[in-house]
Amino acid sequence: ETGVTQSPTHLIKTRGQQVTLRCSSQSGHNTVSWYQQALGQGPQFIFQYYREEENGRGNFPPRFSGLQFPNYSSELNVNALELDDSALYLCASSSPGLEETQYFGPGTRLVVL
């Protein structure tokens, strides 16, 4: 069984730039969620994808967008980067259902200068 993988592991960008983060879900999982974890904070839910469609979104602006592909891998895109976007971005995969456990990837550390 392959776990959740994310790329890249680290990324440095400047304000105003755009970034794409990638996630491969654990085998057998068709639901992917993205989280932002700022330093010293718990993960904040960005959005969730199920069968290639967004089916839930947290309190994040539209410049945070995503995609899910037929193989259930996913991308998180952030446009017009701001300094406050500096964080660890976590991807989690699961089977659908509120009771289902989410399995997290190692994260992508984004630094915006």
Added chain:
Amino acid sequence: AQSVAQPEDQVNVAEGNPLTVKCTYSVSGNPYLFWYVQYPNRGLQFLLKYITGDNLVKGSYGFEAEFNKSQTSFHLKKPSALVSDSALYFCAVRDRTGGSYIPTFGRGTSLIVHP
């Protein structure tokens, strides 16, 4: 709205002693509750969850948690702490009857186990 509180930023315990990491929650309906652990520069690892049934849930690495509906708590416990248990612990809640499946995480509690 749902919320999770982890009232202690840090818990210190000696190796071999029992440990407790506290979590209280608020949901409009009934909760699904989760505990995760995070090691430095790593993602979150699942420890255990409460879905329904027995209030005492056993999980990975000897951890357990007790669901207390009247006190809206889900404290994480371990009878004998190990130095390797030192990490950041997160409690999370999902409201299974309130209509929102967006999970809410606490701010985390840093557990330090001293040799």
